[in-house]
Amino acid sequence: MSYKVLRFFKNRSTLLRLHNPVVSYNFTKCIATSSQCKIQEEVAKLLALKAQLAPEDAAPQKFSLKTPKGTRDYNPQQMSLRNGVLDKIVTIFKRHGGECIDTPVFELKDVLTGKYGEDSKLIYDLKDQGGEILALRYDLTVPLARYLAMNKINSLKRYHIGKVYRRDNPAMTRGRYREFYQCDFDIAGQYDPMVPDAECLKVVTEILESLDIGQYVLKVNHRRLLDGMFEVCGVPSDKFRTACSAVDKLDKSPWEEVRNEMINEKQISPDAADRIGEYVRLNGGTELVEKLLKDEKLAKSKAAIEGLEGVKLLLEYCELFGIKDKILFDLSLARGLDYYTGVIYEAVLTQPIKVGNEEQTVGSVAAGGRYDNLVGMFDSKHKQVPCVGLSIGVERIFSVMEAKLAAGVISVRTNDIDVYVASAQKNFLEERMKICAELWNAGIKTEQSYKKNPKMLNQLQYCEDNGVPFAVVLGESELKRGVVKVRNVTSRQEDEIPREKLVEELKARIAALSVKDVNGSA
Amino acid sequence: MSYKVLRFFKNRSTLLRLHNPVVSYNFTKCIATSSQCKIQEEVAKLLALKAQLAPEDAAPQKFSLKTPKGTRDYNPQQMSLRNGVLDKIVTIFKRHGGECIDTPVFELKDVLTGKYGEDSKLIYDLKDQGGEILALRYDLTVPLARYLAMNKINSLKRYHIGKVYRRDNPAMTRGRYREFYQCDFDIAGQYDPMVPDAECLKVVTEILESLDIGQYVLKVNHRRLLDGMFEVCGVPSDKFRTACSAVDKLDKSPWEEVRNEMINEKQISPDAADRIGEYVRLNGGTELVEKLLKDEKLAKSKAAIEGLEGVKLLLEYCELFGIKDKILFDLSLARGLDYYTGVIYEAVLTQPIKVGNEEQTVGSVAAGGRYDNLVGMFDSKHKQVPCVGLSIGVERIFSVMEAKLAAGVISVRTNDIDVYVASAQKNFLEERMKICAELWNAGIKTEQSYKKNPKMLNQLQYCEDNGVPFAVVLGESELKRGVVKVRNVTSRQEDEIPREKLVEELKARIAALSVKDVNGSA
Incomplete structure (x- = not known):
């Protein structure tokens, strides 16, 4: 053997x-x-x-009962949380005139090819079953660019919420999955400098404030300034992108590590790296922009001046929008993606989130920037449609809220039922059904037991477990007198209501309820 | 060569x-x-x-700019229609206590294997990139069964709206795609006979009435009755399923064709086929049930009696729910899917829909039934969780509405903007920005031009094109006097409003608007 x-x-x-x-x-x-x-x-x-x-055909069908690696089901509590968060975000997208689009979950593989650099290896390919070669979408930005080019659309303010797919090494405890939601808002069109860009920052602040997830800072930088900075520090132009991806690690690694990577892995000279080090430790507001505009070295770079003028204008507009106190101009912000061409930004929570006794560091919760050349990659004549956009890190936000939910810090209702139709005695199924139909027809959210003769205790327990505010309790003697009891589940107060006034009475009581669940939705 | x-x-x-x-x-x-x-x-x-x-590496990147075969993008108008329809459906699912879940878009291939019979060839497989063998979900029912078994859940009333995937031959003009939405509501749990089943029928009627898509009939039948019928007609038990799939074609083909298929393709004897023919032309209400319960042949079949008793009880409950006039007991209704075990139903529009000058036959718009054995297929001890559910044919409904939209029969707003901040003169960008921020902070849906000096005519045209009801018009003389103009876009009436009362005034005007768009949503 x-x-x-x-x-x-x-x-x-x-x-x-x-x-x-x-x-x-x-x-x-x-x-x-x-x-x-x-x-x-x-x-x-x-x-x-x-x-x-064990020949495969003869073997009994056996398989592990699980979802694919890096994916998960969302149970009713999780969906309730998610829908609550997404509703708030969509409200703000719509407040700014966002229109909704959707694209297929898979694209022709060629559409995705050459857009993600090294990360292309993370794309999920579909099996070649004859016909077209397909792959699952990796983000919502490339499909948007394909959509704009394909339909020859020159301007669009759109939001798109959908799942995207990356064959990454999942770190599920930190909210990183292979299937996850993206939640994007983008403004496409040829407009005056920084006007839509500033609105994107405003949208980010409105969303983070409405979600109430704590203090944050919105870091901004400019790709042209980064290019100019690398240029004047002596980095050859073919190494700008790789230098950028090194700088991008400064939020996780100390400067010394990044410097070593630059010198040893990216073959950037120690002198150049040290000069970069001087710049990337700078952050501030308009006064920093002014100072850098007077920097002798940067002044020699057209790109640097363009970037600085851009940031200056952006900060002016942020002041007009009343959000300047949230903005930090930060030269260490680089953003990994190749396609950015102008302003880039990232919102970071400044305090760890307390979940029970534990503290959770969340980091980046929103990010984005300007990408003026991506649509042109899809157009046969390379016609450009300038774009600026933002992506809300909903998965991180969800994972914070799920942790809070698990710790009992917040609670959530998974159904919205207002009335439960119960009976204290046997053989009331028919009467319950008639009343349910009447309430449903009046638009009242109503449930009853699916058992013919449920126990009273179980019915009331169901109301308490599910936060149902009112129970209609049927009894023989009451029905003979033409009344039913309406019970307030919390206070346990019961009132007799004339049968024919039941709908009206319940509607009034429901309207009077000012109970707001954690979603703030009705 | x-x-x-x-x-x-x-x-x-x-x-x-x-x-x-x-x-x-x-x-x-x-x-x-x-x-x-x-x-x-x-x-x-x-x-x-x-x-x-043409070595592949050297060739310039060329590809057709399209979505994969059988898929499509949804533009803002289509999404607005869809979201409107789905909102109405979800409202009714929630009215009945439905909880929302979601599952990954792909499953382990083994989860889908052996659930769809012949149709398994339509499943989209993912490429084997090392790791697990995956496939895109084919419907939402098998993922629900997997979810219930995996989490040992014995009862759940859930709805699930999501895209599913079938490598079918797309007939896109008739609303059939390879990627399409399913919209399901299911009640899982061990309950008394026909109580949840009747509620599913009630849910279907509420949805079809709220969507206002015309007259319909809700056909019902019972798998046990079909089995009993085949039995007493002399069909061998191993041919029940195949006989069922032949009967299922009666909605599209005349009896003669179905008879020929039974005899020539399914090897059912001509005598048996003729006997089946006698039964499947029957339809009616409770009186038909009573008649069939007295049918000498059927009375010999335990299955037939069970089925008939089930239908009888269901019709009683439908009467209590006030929907009996919508229900037709129809012995020709068979439903193709293998997994049904009890009641089956299908809602069919009875009139073609008029779109402009053309008439469109829509057919089935909702369907479902009881499947008591599917969850057990996933449980190692084959523990059953009885289920009954329904699926709304949202794609057919969307395609009718899109045709109406294209024909100009209905219209739809793609953004919900209430106020457009405009200026008649140059150099008002800063003032516009301040006012926009103020309105956004007050929750008012506001837009402005992204140009520094837009033309007045273009700004007003934008309002008219997009159905924006109000424009705030800034002018130098007004601002000096501390007022701004508020313009009613439809009536073109303009009023001067004190600058500090602008938010308050706009809120009042928006609240007073009782404009309802086609979605009926705010």
Whole structure:
């Protein structure tokens, strides 16, 4: 027998996943590195034996009952939280004239190719089943650019909320999944400098304030200024992007690490790196812009001046919008994505969020910037449609709220039922049904038990568990007198109401309720 | 050169798609049928030549700017219509206590295997990129069953609206796509017979009435009755399902065709087919149930009696819910899906919908039934959770409404802006920005031009094109006097309002507006 082989692999810490279709892949890799043909033979024998032992067709259907790696179901509580958050965000998108669009969850693979640099390896491909070669969308920005170019649209203010897909290493405890929501607002069109850009910042502040998730700062920078800064620090122009991706790590790593990466991995000279180091530790407001405009080195770069003039104008507009106290001009903000061409920004929570006794550092909750060249990549004549946009980090926000929910800090109703129709005695199903129909027809959110003869206690318990405010309680003696009891579930107060006035009475009581659930929605 | 081969394929009407990755697939098929090895050789040469001529890496990136076959983008008008329809449907799901869940758009392939019979070939598989073998969900029912079994949930009333995927031959003009929305409501749990089933029918009627799409009939039947009927007609039990799928075609085909299919394709005896023919032409109400309960043949079948008793009880409950006039007990209703075990139903519009001068036959707009065994397929101990549910045919409803929209029968606003801040003179951007911020902060849906000095005419035109009811018009002389003009866009009436009362005044005017758009939403 081939247990020898088995042990060999185990000894090399290679997981032998006999029941896993990737087994051949793992073996192949291993063999390629070890170059031992003998192993290959033994493995083939082993697999042949395995095939004999459990032919796939004959085996009983067995599978692990789970969702795919990096994905999850959303239960009613989670959906209630999510819908509450998304409703608030959409309200603000609409307040600014946002129109909603949707695009297919998959695109022709070619549409996504060449848009995400190194990250392209994270794209989910569909199997070639004959026909077109497809892949799941990686974000909502590239589909927007494809949509604008395909339909020859020159201006659009749109929002789009949808799931996107990345074959990333999921860190689910930190709210990072392979399937997750994006929530984007973008303004496309040829307009005057910084006017739509400033409105995007205003939208971010309105959303973060309406979600009430704590203190935040909205960092801004400009791609042209970064380019100019690299230029005057002596970075060759073909290394601007790679320098940018190094600087982008400054929110997580100290300068020393970033400096080492620049010098050792990106082949940027130590002198240049040190000059960059001087700049990227700067942050402030308009006074910093003014100071940098007078910086002798930066003044030599057209790009730097353009960037600085842009930031200056943006800060003026932020002042007019009354949000300047939230804005921090920060030269260390770089943003990884290649496609940005102008202003870039990122909102960061400045305090950890308390969940029970634990503190959770959340970090970035919104980000975006200007990308003027992306639409042109899809147009046969490279016609540009300038765009600026923002993305709300809804998954991080959800994960904070879910943690709060789990810790009992907040609560949420998963159904909105206002009235439960109950009966204290047997054989009242028919009467309950008639009353339910009457209430439903009047638009009243109503439930009843699906059992013919439910126990009174269970019915009242259901109301308490689900936060149902009112119960209609049917009883023989009351019905004979033409009345029903209406019970306030919280106070346990019961009143007799004439049967024919029931709808009217319930409507009045529901309207009078000023109970607001955590979503703030009705 | 191999132009000979090229001509050969063209002559055989085989499309030679040199720029298409499926080329090898098409060739292989062709070769397999012709068995001409010589062709294979020539093709190989041709492909080698092609590879030399245009190596993939060197070729400029070219692709057709389109969405994948059978999919589409939804523009703001379509989304506005859709969101309006879905809002109404969700309102009714919530009125009945429905809770919202969501599941990943893909599942482990094994979860979907063996649930859809022949239609499994329509499932979209993801490419094996190492890791798990995944496929896009085909409906929302199997994910619900997986969710219930995985989380050991015994009862749940849930709704779920999401996209599902089928590699079907799209008939997009008739509203059939490869990516489309499903909109499901299901009640899971062990309850008394027909109580939740009747509520599902009530939900369907409420939805169809709230959508106001015309007269409809809600056909009901019972799988046990169908089984009993086939039994007493002499169909062997292993042919019940196939007989069912033949009967299912009666809504599209005349009885003669269905009879022929039964006899010639399904090997059902002509006698049995004729007996089935007698039954499936029957439809009616409670009186038909009573008549069939006395039918000598059916009385011999336990299944038939169970089915009939079920329908009888269901009709009683429908009477209590006040919807019996919408219900038609119809023995020809069969429903294709294997997993139904009890009552089945389908709502059909009885009149074609008029769109301009054309009439459109819509057919089925909602359907569902009881499936008591599906959850058990996912449970290691085969523990059952009985379920009954309904699916609203939202795509058909959308396509009717889109046709109406295109014909100008209905109109829809794509943004909800209430106020546009305009200026008649140059250099008012700063003042406009301040006022916009003030209105946004007060929750007023406001827009302005993103240009520094927009033309007055363009600004007012924007309001008219987008149905914006009010414009705030800034002017130098007014601002000096501490007032601004508020213009009613429709009536063109302008009033001077003190600057400090602007928010208050606009709020009052917006509240007074009783304009309802086609969605009926604010």
